[in-house]
Structure formats: C-alpha cells, structure tokens
Amino acid sequence: MSPKGMLKAIMKNKTGRIGIILLALIIFTAIFAPWLAPFDPYERVARPFQHPSASHLLGTNDIGQDIISEMIWGTRISLSIGIIAAAIAIILGTAIGILSGYYRRWLDTILMRFVDVVLVIPFLPLMILLAAYLGPQLTNIIIVIGILTWAGPARVIRSQVLSIRELGYVQAARSLGGTDFKIMVRHILPGVMPIALAQFIRAVSTVILIESSLAFLGLGDPTAKSWGTVLYYAQTRGAFLTGAWVWWVLPPGLLITFTVLAFALTGYTLEEILNPRLRSAGPHHRVFFDSEAMEKNRG
Amino acid sequence: MLRFWGNKLLQYGLVLLITLVINFSLPRLMPGSPLELLAGEDVGRLTTEERQEVMSRHGLDQPVHKQFIIYLGQLGQGDLGYSYRQNRPVSTIIWERLPWTLLLTGSALVLSSIIGVIFGPLAAWRRGRFSDVGSMSLFIFLDSMPSFWLGMILVALFGARLRWFPVFGARTPFADYTGWAALVDVLHHLALPLLTLTLVTIAGLFLIIRYSTLETLGEQYITVARAKGLPERLIIFRHVLRNAMLPGITVFMLSLGYVVSGTTVIETVFAWPGLGRLMFEAVMQRDYPVLQATFMIVTVCVIIANFVADLLYPLADPRVRAEGGQ
Numbered sequence A: 001m002s003p004k005g006m007l008k009a010i011m012k013n014k015t016g017r018i019g020i021i022l023l024a025l026i027i028f029t030a031i032f033a034p035w036l037a038p039f040d041p042y043e044r045v046a047r048p049f050q051h052p053s054a055s056h057l058l059g060t061n062d063i064g065q066d067i068i069s070e071m072i073w074g075t076r077i078s079l080s081i082g083i084i085a086a087a088i089a090i091i092l093g094t095a096i097g098i099l100s101g102y103y104r105r106w107l108d109t110i111l112m113r114f115v116d117v118v119l120v121i122p123f124l125p126l127m128i129l130l131a132a133y134l135g136p137q138l139t140n141i142i143i144v145i146g147i148l149t150w151a152g153p154a155r156v157i158r159s160q161v162l163s164i165r166e167l168g169y170v171q172a173a174r175s176l177g178g179t180d181f182k183i184m185v186r187h188i189l190p191g192v193m194p195i196a197l198a199q200f201i202r203a204v205s206t207v208i209l210i211e212s213s214l215a216f217l218g219l220g221d222p223t224a225k226s227w228g229t230v231l232y233y234a235q236t237r238g239a240f241l242t243g244a245w246v247w248w249v250l251p252p253g254l255l256i257t258f259t260v261l262a263f264a265l266t267g268y269t270l271e272e273i274l275n276p277r278l279r280s281a282g283p284h285h286r287v288f289f290d291s292e293a294m295e296k297n298r299g
Numbered sequence B: 001m002l003r004f005w006g007n008k009l010l011q012y013g014l015v016l017l018i019t020l021v022i023n024f025s026l027p028r029l030m031p032g033s034p035l036e037l038l039a040g041e042d043v044g045r046l047t048t049e050e051r052q053e054v055m056s057r058h059g060l061d062q063p064v065h066k067q068f069i070i071y072l073g074q075l076g077q078g079d080l081g082y083s084y085r086q087n088r089p090v091s092t093i094i095w096e097r098l099p100w101t102l103l104l105t106g107s108a109l110v111l112s113s114i115i116g117v118i119f120g121p122l123a124a125w126r127r128g129r130f131s132d133v134g135s136m137s138l139f140i141f142l143d144s145m146p147s148f149w150l151g152m153i154l155v156a157l158f159g160a161r162l163r164w165f166p167v168f169g170a171r172t173p174f175a176d177y178t179g180w181a182a183l184v185d186v187l188h189h190l191a192l193p194l195l196t197l198t199l200v201t202i203a204g205l206f207l208i209i210r211y212s213t214l215e216t217l218g219e220q221y222i223t224v225a226r227a228k229g230l231p232e233r234l235i236i237f238r239h240v241l242r243n244a245m246l247p248g249i250t251v252f253m254l255s256l257g258y259v260v261s262g263t264t265v266i267e268t269v270f271a272w273p274g275l276g277r278l279m280f281e282a283v284m285q286r287d288y289p290v291l292q293a294t295f296m297i298v299t300v301c302v303i304i305a306n307f308v309a310d311l312l313y314p315l316a317d318p319r320v321r322a323e324g325g326q
Helices: A003-012 A014-031 A067-103 A105-120 A123-134 A138-148 A151-164 A168-175 A180-219 A227-236 A250-274 A276-281 A291-297 B002-029 B034-039 B041-045 B048-058 B064-076 B090-125 B130-143 B147-161 B179-217 B220-227 B232-270 B275-284 B288-316 B318-325
Strands: none
Touching (some): A014 A067, A067 A138, A067 A180, A123 A138, A123 B232, A123 B288, A168 A180, A180 A227, A180 B147, A180 B232, A250 B147, B002 B034, B002 B288, B090 B179, B090 B275, B090 B288, B130 B179, B147 B179, B179 B232, B232 B288
C-alpha cells in the first residue's frame, strides 16, 4: 500500500480522521514554532507569576518567561524526541524481528527470550536510573528511551516475517539462489514496512508519555524545554496549589494528552487497515487491546 | 509442565542478573570518580579514612570480577549499601518506604479491577449505545494522559480549591494521632493518590475486559447456549464472563508488578512517602546507592508479581491446566 493510499484509507475511518487532523495541527505548530511564538521561551520577558493578559495569553512562569511561547516551542521539542526515539526503537525492533523471524531456530529462540526478559524489566525505574547517571542531555534521553522500547515492536514484526517468509515470491527468490541478506533486505523488509510504520506511529505516543514522565522527575534537558519540563517547574514552584494551575499546569498536560491521542488513534487505525482480521471484533473495538503498549504507558 | 517452569525460571533469573549487572557496572563505567558514583555526591564531605572505608567496602582496589563477587556477597547478606546522604543503611530506608507503596498500589489494583470487571462486560453488553461509546472515549482519553498531570489537576481541584483532601504526605504532620484517628488520617491522605492511580489503571483493564467480552460473545458455544434456550443471565455468568476474565487476569497480574514502578510519578506529585518518591528524592540528591537499591527492589517486586500470575493463571483457565499436565 502506498503512503498516499494509507492516508486515504485512514481518512475514511472516523477515528483515524480525528487522529490525522490532530496530527496535522501538532506538526504545523512544531514546524512554524518560531513564527507562531510571540516570545523567546528562554528569555525573561516580563515580571514573574503574571496572570494571563493580552500580551501574555497564558501569563508568565516563576522567572518571567512567557508560558504560551514555552508551549509552542515545547511542541517542537516533545515531538522531535518522540519521533527520533521511536525511530531508533523501530529500526532496532525491525532488524531484530526480521533476523528472528527469518532465521528461526536457535537465533529466534535466543532473541525472543531476550525480548521476554526486556519486557519484564520495570521500564520507568530503569530509565530514571540511566538518565540519572548519564545526565540530562537531550541526546542521552532520546537514546535511552529508544534502546529500551524496541522489544514490543520486535515481537510484532517477527510474527509478520514468519508469514511473509513462506510467500511465493520469497520462496522463489530463495530457490533462485538469493543470499539471505538480499532476501531479507529486498523482499522481507518491504513486506513488513507498513506494519513497522504503524508500530512507529504508536511508539511515538508511548515515547512522548515516557519523556514527559522523565522530564517531570527533573531528568529533562533544561536547555530544551519539553511540555514535561514545564510541568516539572510548575510542580516544584507549587503552581498547582494556586490559581496558576489553570494557565500553567492545564495547558501542557492537555497538549501531551492530545498529542498522544493523535498518534495512538492514527496508529491503531492504520493497524486495523493493514490487518483486517482485527476488524472482525467490530469497528475500532480491538483498538486498545495491547497489553505491551499498556505496560509501557503506565509511566 | 517442568519445561514451562524451567523456562520461566530462566527468564526471571536473567532479568535479575541483568538488573545486577546494570547496577554493578553503571557507576564503574561512567566517566567521573567511581567513588562518588558508588556512594553518592556526599562522599565529598567524608574524611580520608571514611573514603578508604568506602573503597575497601566495594573492593575498588581489586580486579573487576572480584568486585562483582564482593557485590553479590553483600546482596546475599541483605546488605543494600549505605546512604552517606542520610547516614543510614539503604535497606532501613527501603523497608520504611515499601509498606506505603504497597498500600497505595495494592488498594489501587483492587479498586480498579473491581470496577473494570463490572463495567467492562456491561459496556460490551451495551455495545454501540451511548453509555458504551461514552465510557470508551473517556477511558481512551484517560489512557492518553500523563498520570502525574492527572494527579496535579486533582490536587488543584479537590485539594487546593475545594479543600476536601490534604494535598501532600501520608499523615498530618505533628498531629500524633493514635488508633482509629491515625487510620482515618492515613485514609484521608490516601484518597487523592489512590483515585489518580486507580483511574489510570482502570483504563487498560476496562478496555481489555470489554474487548474480550465482545470476542467471547461471538464464540459458537454462546450461540449454542442461546439455541439451547438458556436464560440470558446464565449465559452471561457461566459462559461469557468466565472466559472474558482471562485476559483481564493477565493484565491485572502484569500491572501488579509494574504499578509498583509506575507510581513513581504519582507519589512524587503527592509527596507520598513510598518507593517512587524515594527514587525521585534520590535523583534530586544524587544519592546513587538509594537509587540503585530502589531499582533493584522494584525489579524484584515485578518478578514476584509475574511469578504469582504464572501460578494463578492455570487455576482460572482449565485449558492451560490440561496442556501443562500432558
């Protein structure tokens, strides 16, 4: 299925349409942040703790930075972390899933055992530990999240590979003497791409939630403020105990929720389209049946 | 059966080993003074003799494999290290905190599974109607929220604004309640964090039980039961619910272990004195021994929870029991 065809199919589905529209809004904000934001979010532009006004729509924070500018620039930060870390996770997951599903036998046993082990390790505490030792640089956070979220996708992609490897064209390539590497890259990989894309979209939503938790615990990069980082400062300054929660605590959380929702809805719809068997349980009903994704989300 | 348990044992053994290796190697591999990374930032305030003591305690003057053996030996004796920040053994600190986390997570799990078990099938029964679609949307929305943010909002509304509940801690400071008054005080403090954790845990349980009920309703034996003329009530209780609960049990058990770890952020919001809050404090103070020990204890909790799930599942599902016996 071509990317254009996928988009069309998603737009036909009500759930998918909501996801795509939200996504478009978020991506637009992330790209045009410099033009949309009225102020530099790292500059002190007014007196601290100001209430919302015409010049500062969401007021100012504890050191006089404009909160709405923080929100707009935060879109860019949260989204980039989500996309890059999810890409790392999916590349790893696809590679391991293909190797495991293609070679089967002992390699499959070892790799899937490893997946089981990784899935049991409590996720957020391990990340907190790693982030505390590595330091709060943006790249560290992205790498840590990326290399710890590949296991679920790897398992999904492996099961797809298991059915693709028995298809006629793969068997034909093999009997014509194609090398394993060539078959995996030329024939298996394109076959799992759509599923990998759906997994990627869903992984972005997981990553954004995890990143917000880490940032909230003070492990975010202070030079690249995400929505979670803003919430961390709001928490340490006790903003949620005063009237300021309406413009300081509410907006970043709503933005996280809607972004997560946008990616999740789009991803699930795409998965349904690619695997019509899921639809037998009724329109968008199987949707949230995925214990692995749930485990990770509970951060 | 034997093979199943052998595999499980191997899996959990590996998880534990990886945890130990991570804990052992992180402070030794990171750039910077291993002494500080092992003992926490407060090591700078120690005297030369005390530093010497830390060195020999971890065997830092010996080869790496000997250090690992020393590390394992200490763990084997229940020695989780020493917090120079708090000036007490880490195990004492952990034992103080663990009951609070178990209280919060335990009650959240019980509450959310009761609600999930009641409303999941109900929603499936009313599939497509307003109450079903409404509760689905609500739970999907809840599932997408950062849990700590939900906690902050609840504190802002019910704590700071309405003043129905205290906003932090597990007990009123300096109140010195005893007996029933103390219990009521703790419950009063427990209300908001419990509500938050329950809401985020229900979402997953509800959606999964609802889905599996729908799936079971489509099974042929349900059609047969209907054709036999069994009363609807009997079909629901005897045939549908029993099967629909199975995935619920799996998810319940999985969340058991990891609700323990997931409370980190919620405990932080409410200053609830559990393991999660301890982890946050340890990060803030760069108290590495406490951070490491907490991570290990949480992992052990998760392994125990998984193990209990493995034990209980065959009791709920006769099919697994039969397969195991062959």
